[in-house]
Amino acid sequence: MQNLLDTLKKATDFLSRKGLEKPRMEAEYLFAAGLGIKRLDLYLQFERLLDDSEVETLRTMTVRRGNREPLQHITGKVSFRDLVLKSDKRALVPRPETEEIIDLALALFPADSVVRVLDLGTGSGAIALALAAERPLWKIDALDKSLEALALAKENAQLTQLEGRVNFGQSNWFEAVTDKYDLIISNPPYLTESEVATADPEVKDFDPHSALIAPENGLADLKIILTQAPKFLNQGGWVLCETGIDQHVALAEISKQNSYKEYEGVSDMSGRPRFWKAQKAI
Secondary structure, eight states: OEEHHHHHHHHHHHHHHTTOSSHHHHHHHHHHHHHTSOGGGGGGOTTOEEOHHHHHHHHHHHHHHHTTOOHHHHHTEEEETTEEEEOOTTSOOOOGGGGHHHHHHHHTSOTTSOOEEEEESOTTSHHHHHHHHHOTTOEEEEEESOHHHHHHHHHHHHHTTOTTTEEEEEOSTTTTOOSOEEEEEEOOOOBOHHHHHTSOHHHHTTSOGGGTBOTTTTTHHHHHHHHHGGGGEEEEEEEEEEOOTTOHHHHHHHHHHTTEEEEEEEEOTTSOEEEEEEEEOO
């Protein structure tokens, strides 16, 4: 029988040979999930002897990660803001950078205001559910054209006990929208095919390409959102989107053409131009 520490070291060496940047940390997350314990509890159980079924489970998980399957798919969960969400191939893995769009949204309105929100292309439901958790007064609709993604989002609503706070529905962008909102928020596809082709295997081989790639140099879906949003915004309402790195000049022209009162690009914490916000005239 193998003890936990020796098995962890072997997994770390394997992941290192596969080119992962933080093999020990990743191995620890895998082992914690595979053994059903907290990551820190591993350190209290290094001498624990593993039975054959445990070794096989951990070996299988380690091989999957060595094949660059996302850690979040293997463990089945991802942290987003203060939530723990289910994660699998039905939708994009929510990225830490996207968490910053929540802060931008919260800053647009007084904390005690009632805000009507439309989350377009909700995917796993991460943005809509985070807003629901942090702003109990907000009324949130979340749409996606993918029934598989919507199924995942609804499972996450149940998992986070927020199923009564977000209304989910199927729509290709605004096709099924009839109401008006104070905030339209989205993390739409904004990459080009060449950008995805050179992305990490976790992205290009496992994320749904329909949620990554947009025509017109990655601008097509952002253009649809900015062009059509004014019809579904209340006066003074906002559009807030995650964007590609070289798209803000084009988004400024689109915003100007659609008579937004003000608009600007916002960089993330690393300094990368990642977000775009635009306000409908009052």
